[in-house]
Amino acid sequence: MAEFHLEGPLSEEDVTRLQIGDTVYISGRVFTCRSRLQRYVFDEGHPLNFDISGRNILIHNGPIVVRENGAWRLVSFMPTSSIRFEKWGARSVRDWNLRMIVGKTTMGPRTAEAMKERKCVHVSPRSVSPNLWIDSIEVEDVNLFDELGSIEAAWFFKVKDLGPFTVDIDCEGRNYFDRLDGQIDERKKDALGRLGIDESFEFTKLY
């Protein structure tokens, strides 16, 4: 498993060489959202009224940012769970021309299919370490702050070697966690065996 230091905006070659399990660090201009933005745009039909050209890395995240002396200060940052964005995942990848989504957990098969078609990856953190990340992030701007609030707003960040993140969906649509799940299910049989619960166990149905 290889390590990559990538500079955004990402090219097709940048991401097609990534495989599940690889480690990436990212630099360049990125934008953030939580699910409220996607609902605002895809369900409520509002236009995306800010320019994301030059930014094809999306971080699912609701940062803590405070306003001090006329400037934004990033207090804390941690990617949030991507799985609950699944409803809009494929559309985000296609409509926003994304090459990478950063988020905790992973995304489902429909997003993975769009990622395969459009050459995009999903990467996730392997630690909860806001303090190792905030120094790599410069807050550039914020969009839809009044409409969505500070947590749900779309932040523009400039990042430098932000990571490490693990590639969990690659451009072939393969999922790192699906592979791991198979191993965990095997071990679960043994774990239940140790507790004296064999595979034939069935709960008594009460309702």
Place this chain on the structure above:
Amino acid sequence: MIRIETYEQALFETIKRGATEISPDVREAFVAAIDREADPDARKGLEATLRSMDMSAVRRNPLCVDTGWPIFYFKVGNECRLEGGLMGLEEAARRAVAECTRLGFLRSTMKHPLTGYDPGNNIGANIPDFTYKFVEGDSIELSYAAKGGGSECFGGTRHRIVAFADGVKGIEKFVVDCFTASARAGAVCPPSVLGVGIGGTANVAANLAKEAACLRRIGSSNPDPMFAAIERDLYGALNSLGIGILGSGGSTSVLAVNVEYAYTHIAGIAVATSTNCMVARRASSRIDADGTVTRMDAPMWFGDR
């Protein structure tokens, strides 16, 4: 009489500490997890997390960006006298939560469940949540816990009525099934502190599970050998799954399994699970009748555990 300023200041300090400082027992569990970690990437993840948590105490910023549901547990001495009474205490807790949010120790995370309205201070209907326990004496113990969205929303909190016919096997099977499903891809932010509530009505079991997850000292055992055996067996079984930090594989999937119980109905056994995320944020303080405030290392909600 404990003055309003005394308990309001203590509440503010307790919330701030809970949000920004890792508890000593959680830190110890982290160090032990790093020591036994066989997967080099998982070890790096655990080390990075611990390093960041230690930095939070110095920088005075939140241990995790998701500062969670604000939850209070008040252990009140029967002879404790508070200026303004318990309603005054709750008002002060709400003011302290709002102030900690304004200062960036908490993120404004609580929203209206239907409209999504964000009051910007984490205060709303039935939030913060308050739970009381009444004990002998004239002091009061204030505990604050932050229940993270990951640990609460992605299957870490569930319940089922297990038939007496299925007994301990049914209880353990339910817990293993729930935890395995909820830890997929790191959804509940493992390694978790897993609380299990057994018995009572479903809400009693769920409350016991949450208290076991959020308040029990890591390393403590249930004093009843039958429940201690369930804790030990589940701890061993879940740590053999290889779920690891944020579900990416590794030796430690749970930092602790804490079981608490209540008597139940002859018809069935309510079993509830509650996971707490690896950061397991909480802090406690005691205020004596003379107004002396003492920082506590662990909530001691269940007597000495």
